[in-house]
Amino acid sequence: MEFDVVIVGAGPAGLSTAIKLMQDAQKAEQELMVCVVEKAAEVGGHILSGAVFETRALDELLPQWKELHAPINTAVTKDDIYYLNSAESGIKIPNFLTPKTMHNSGNYIVSMANVCRWLAEQAEQLGVEIFPGFAAANTIIEDGVVKGIITGDMGIDEDGQPKDSYMPGMELRAKYTVFAEGCRGHLGKELIAEFKLDQNVSPQHYAIGFKEIWDIPAEQHEPGLVVHTAGWPLDDATGGSYLYHAENNQVLVGLIVDLNYSNPHLSPFDEFQRLKHHPKMAQYLQNGKRVSYGARAIAKGGYNSLPKMTMPGGILVGCEAGTLNFAKIKGNHTAMKSGMLAAEAILHGLQHNDVELSQFTHLFENSWLYKELYTSRNFGPAIHKLGNILGGAFNTFDQNILQGNWPTTLLDNLKDHEQLKLTTECTKIDYPKADGVLSFDKLSSVFLSNTNHEEQQPCHLKLKDQSLPIQVNLAKYDEPAQRYCPAGVYEIIQNDAGESIFNINAQNCIHCKTCDIKEPQQNITWVTPEGAGGPNYPNM
Known part of the structure; x- marks a missing residue:
């Protein structure tokens, strides 16, 4: 099938690209x-975000969004920021002592899954064709130029043989292909390596973000309240938590754990579960009911880790490129803006036969997106190098006093997967057993994510070396995949001979990409399973 433009991924970046393209094309007749x-x-089924939403890009893209009934209703009314110094206590930090980027006046608490469903409707009304349930498995590259993508075959058994339901993948060819797969996109990762797009930049840094939705009693609900915390329970890592009071007596609660942690005993999932027992969190969750669960990796390297976004015939946008502004803990408005800039460059390229999309760099460097990312460039490295307290103090001074213009650029050039220490060098963490009231186990959590994959398909979690998990990772790190995976995909079991076996429960995978990022030998590669597989988030 031939198109002018193929976009991979119906998230905020991809859909904004599509909408802006059609708007500008109509103006140009x-x-x-x-x-x-x-x-x-379905669109939105794999979207997971906090989310406090800044409407700046949407105001430009669809200024009439309120009249178009966008699902953006709950304005932020109050920011509470705490430093949790123990499992029982926390100190509320005055707003003037926190980076201004953490203040949310004028923003909204939303479900980005629902916002993306609405954006898809706007795109379709403009003539965009949207194909859910089709995974982009490979990129077409001919003579050094991206020519489109190939969707994955359907109906292949675990041995790679066609089943009765077999349907071959399709070539979707285009003059330009936009890659908007989100953080650690499968194709984007390959393209960055193929075209050497990340030369001369800091390594990308990542976190894993958890989210649960809870129905809570009306008397505990404060619509528009935003709560952020730093400190406990992350004694062996940096990161922080959030709790947002959305509409309909619901709260959105989660924890972000930076994936540069060094203790292989650490389990991000269990850190999240014990967080909810802290009085500052439990006061809102008690007597409530957990109704949704999910997790997703976050690209948080920001400006310092941005790859070159363009290649002949293609462009990376949104979290695929790493445009999230971690100083704000927000990536939706930046993803949308990057897609809008890509659309402008593509239309210019179509009109001037510019396969390189050379106009994009000029558009990007003269945009508010560039300025926002540049002035936040030191935020993450400061936390990594100085910790939450000193790093937070530096960031408050840099953002509030210097407006993000600290005279030098702090860099963190250590790769996240290289940070693990040996188990013998670290303290084992004794996590409490889930109580089934505020804290839960992995399998019951995965059940709430509505995760499913077509049975008897090839495993989409590929090991480069089958021996490494047992011979190296188990021996050195007690195989950390058992703990960094938030869905119970990886486990060590014993066979009849008493030998340790590395078992992969690919059916449980919620597509977070943490294994692809944190595996210390870079031995696991996440590839696309059959289309429509994975979680199906209703309103995350």
Whole structure:
């Protein structure tokens, strides 16, 4: 199938690219064929975000969004920021002592899954074709130019043989292909290596973000309240938590754990579960009911880790490129803006036969997106190098007094997967057993994510070396995949001979990409399973 533009991923970046393309093409009286492929069974099914939403990009893209009934209703009314110094106590930090980037006046608490469903409707009304349930498995590259993508075969058994339901993948060819897969995108990772897009930049840094939705009693609900914390329970890592009071007596609660942690005994999932027992969190969750669970990796390297976004015939946008502003803990408005800039560059490229999309760099460097990322460039490295307290003090001074213009650029050039220490060098962490009231186990959590994969398909979690998990990772790190995975995909079991076996429960995978990032030998590669597989988040 031939198109002018193929977009991989129906998230905020991909859909904003599609909408802006069609808007500008209509103004130029130019007809375009644009399609969006989405691996989830429906648009929004794989979208997971906090989310406090800044409308700056949306105001530019669809200024009439309120009249169009966008699902953006709950304005932030109050910011509470705490430093949790123990499992029982916490200190509320005055707003003037926190970075201004953490203040949320004028923002909204939303479900980005629902916002993306609404954006998809706007795109379709403009003539965009959207194909959910189709995973982009490979990129077409001919003579050094990206020519489109190939969707994954359907109906292949675990031995690679066609089943009765077999349907071969399709070539979707385009003059330009936009990669908007989100953090650690499968194709984006390959393209960055193929075209050497990350030369001369700091390594990308990541975190794993958890989220649960709770129905709580009306008397405990404060619509518009935003709560952030730092400190406990992350004694062996940096990161922080959030609790947002959304509409309909619901709260959105989560924990972000930076993936540069060094203690292989650490379990991000269990850190999140014990967080909810802290009085500052439990006061809102008690007598409530957990209704959704999910987790997703976050690209948080920001400006210092941005790869070159363009290549002949293609462009990376949004979290695929790493445009999230971690100083704000927000990536949706920046993802949207990057997609809008890409659309401008693509239309210019179509009109001037510019396969390199050379206009994009100029557009990007003269945008508010560039300025926002540049002035936040020191935020993450300061936390990594100085910790939450001293790093937080530095960031408050840099953002509030210097407006992000600290005279030098702090860099963190250590790769996240290289940070693990040996188990013998670290203290084992004794996590309490889940109580089934505020804290839960992995399998019951995965159940709430509505995760499913077509049975008897090839495992989409590929080991480069089958021997490494037992011979190296188990011996050195007590195989950390058992703990860094938030879905119970990886486990060590004993066979009849008493030998340790590395078992992969790929059916449980919620597509967070943490294994692809944190595996210390870089031995696990996440590839796309059959389209429509994975979680199906209703309103995350």
